[in-house]
Amino acid sequence: MHAVILAAGEGTRMRPLTESIPKPMLPVADRPLVAHTADAAVAAGADRLVFVVGYEADRVRDHFGESYRGVPVAYATQDQQLGTAHAAAAAREHLDDDFVVLNGDDLYDEDALAALFERCPSVGAYTVDDPRPYGVFSIDDGQVTDIVEKPEDPPSSRVNVGAYHFPAEAADWLIEVDRSDRGEYEITDVLARVIATHDVSAVPVRRWLGVGRPWELLEANEWKLAELDRHVDGEVHERAELRGSIVVEVGATVDAGVVVEGPALIRSGADVGPNAYVRGATHIGKNAHVGNGVELKNTVVMQETNVPHLSYVGDSVLGERVNLGAGTQVANLRHDGEPVETTVKSERVSTGRRKFGVVAGPDAKTAINTSLNAGVVLSAGATTTPGESVLRDR
Numbered sequence: 001m002h003a004v005i006l007a008a009g010e011g012t013r014m015r016p017l018t019e020s021i022p023k024p025m026l027p028v029a030d031r032p033l034v035a036h037t038a039d040a041a042v043a044a045g046a047d048r049l050v051f052v053v054g055y056e057a058d059r060v061r062d063h064f065g066e067s068y069r070g071v072p073v074a075y076a077t078q079d080q081q082l083g084t085a086h087a088a089a090a091a092r093e094h095l096d097d098d099f100v101v102l103n104g105d106d107l108y109d110e111d112a113l114a115a116l117f118e119r120c121p122s123v124g125a126y127t128v129d130d131p132r133p134y135g136v137f138s139i140d141d142g143q144v145t146d147i148v149e150k151p152e153d154p155p156s157s158r159v160n161v162g163a164y165h166f167p168a169e170a171a172d173w174l175i176e177v178d179r180s181d182r183g184e185y186e187i188t189d190v191l192a193r194v195i196a197t198h199d200v201s202a203v204p205v206r207r208w209l210g211v212g213r214p215w216e217l218l219e220a221n222e223w224k225l226a227e228l229d230r231h232v233d234g235e236v237h238e239r240a241e242l243r244g245s246i247v248v249e250v251g252a253t254v255d256a257g258v259v260v261e262g263p264a265l266i267r268s269g270a271d272v273g274p275n276a277y278v279r280g281a282t283h284i285g286k287n288a289h290v291g292n293g294v295e296l297k298n299t300v301v302m303q304e305t306n307v308p309h310l311s312y313v314g315d316s317v318l319g320e321r322v323n324l325g326a327g328t329q330v331a332n333l334r335h336d337g338e339p340v341e342t343t344v345k346s347e348r349v350s351t352g353r354r355k356f357g358v359v360a361g362p363d364a365k366t367a368i369n370t371s372l373n374a375g376v377v378l379s380a381g382a383t384t385t386p387g388e389s390v391l392r393d394r
Contacts, residue, residue: 001117003046004091007034007104008054008078013212013344016361017319019380022056024104025063026217027283027302029224029265030247032063033211034104036224041102042069043110044117050091051104054078083184084162089174099171101187103162105211107220112205116165121194122201124163126208134159135188137202144200147188160188161208170194213344214317214359215351221300222281225263234266240273267303285320297332299357316357319364319380327369332357334374342375343393351375364394 011023018026024034031039038049049068053060053075064073076090088101098120102108108124116122123144125137131154138146138155147160170190177189194200211220230245234252244262248254252266255273260266264278269287272278276290280298284290288301291308298315305322307313313324314332332355334340340356341348358372361380366372371389382394 001046001098001100002048002050002095003038003041003044003100003102004050004052004076004088004095005034005037005041005102005104006052006084006087007060008052008057008087008090009081009105010055011105011212014214014217015345016364016377016380017214017217017317017359018055019319019362020056021320021362022053022059023211025056025059026211027285027300028107028211028217028220029228029283030267033107033217033220034060035063036107037102037104038064038068040108040110040113041100041117042071044113046071046100046117048072048074048094050074050076050094052076052078052087052090054081054087083180084187085174085177085185085190088187088190089185092171092174095168095171097168099166099168101162101164101166103210106162107207107209107211107223108161108163108205109207112203112208113163115203116163119201119203120165121167121170121198122165122203123191124161124205124208125158125202126161126205127157128159129157131157131159136160139202142202144195144202146195147191149188158202160191161205161210162187163203163205164191166190166194167198213349213351214342215353215356217300217317218281218298218315218353218356221283222298225265225281225283228263228265230262234268237273280314298355302362314357315353315355316359318360319362321363322360322378323365325366325368325370325384325386328366328372329370330357330372331374340375343377 007024011018025032078090136154137158232248233250234248236254237256239256240254240258246262248266249268251268253271257275258273261279264282266284267286272290277295283300285303289306293310300317302320311328339350360378364378364382366384367386369387370384373391377393
């Protein structure tokens with residue numbers, strides 16, 4: 001069975017992290033976000049992966065190649081991002097039987113995907129406390145009877161997670177939908193047609209996360225780092241201390257006086273220390289440098305980024321090639337105890353998190369003794385001045 005994985009979007013809500021990286025290729029534990037979806041699809045029985053690509057497509061192609069984990073890989077290009085049905089329709093030439101469609105920027109529990117692959121047609125259904133922001137299913141005796149988008153009076157607490165097992169004829173229906181009010185071709189219109197003509201099983205999804213905004217990238221890493229088995233293949237100084245579930249890849253270095261409390265991942269080519277403290281669910285990317293007297297807590301540090309000395313960074317996401325000057329300090333907590341707000345698509349929104357630090361885009365640089373307030377976003381290439389307190393986005 002073919003699995004179509006949607007990975008063409010620009011990820012505008014992830015800006016500035018996606019200035020040069022497609023959202024599905026952002027790092028989650030030891031692989032890109034979309035690779036977790038691909039792995040789950042392969043484990044569930046996919047005999048071919050079809051990636052729908054668009055923005056920065058070569059990043060996806062270079063990672064997956066022509067075969068992934070023994071399964072052939074094909075690519076379809078979505079030149080314009082005009083909705084999920086439009087994206088899936090780009091893969092029609094690769095489809096000749098029933099097929100599965102998955103979002104490349106979502107995380108699913110593998111048991112649910114295995115059940116989804118076994119039942120045709122079927123959809124993934126996840127239970128939430130407040131279903132109003134989602135597509136919500138009406139379900140009768142395990143069968144989906146309707147779907148309604150963002151209802152004020154939801155018919156259930158079971159919501160759509162963007163995981164579909166469609167019958168073969170639905171491949172043609174992908175190009176027969178009309179544009180929605182927001183100007184997109186919605187795959188839920190195809191689903192509605194399948195519901196009207198077939199018995200559609202609601203597959204319970206135990207755990208699911210849509211990764212659309214920077215704090216959700218933190219949450220994704222918290223989830224997947226916790227699943228890593230401890231192994232230490234890199235060089236660790238005898239006076240360093242590793243506690244808990246920690247991965248130190250081949251080619252990584254942990255110097256004297258370093259304390260790492262897992263779950264944590266130190267990727268190939270990265271070096272940590274001396275005398276650094278790493279704790280929480282922390283990802284240190286390839287060829288990154290975390291130096292003397294630095295404390296990292298629950299943070300994603302992407303590849304080739306430097307936090308050289310005497311800095312604190314908590315609950316933050318640092319993009320590629322960021323450089324923090326000596327003494328840079330990140331605030332991650334509001335004094336009033338309210339959730340930290342940050343900027344998404346030019347609007348201040350709540351992260352829903354009591355603790356959230358900063359988002360630094362690729363090539364951002366801080367000067368010595370910079371203080372960054374909770375929720376600040378540094379755009380790609382942004383800089384600060386020595387001793388500056390940054391209270392607003394830069």
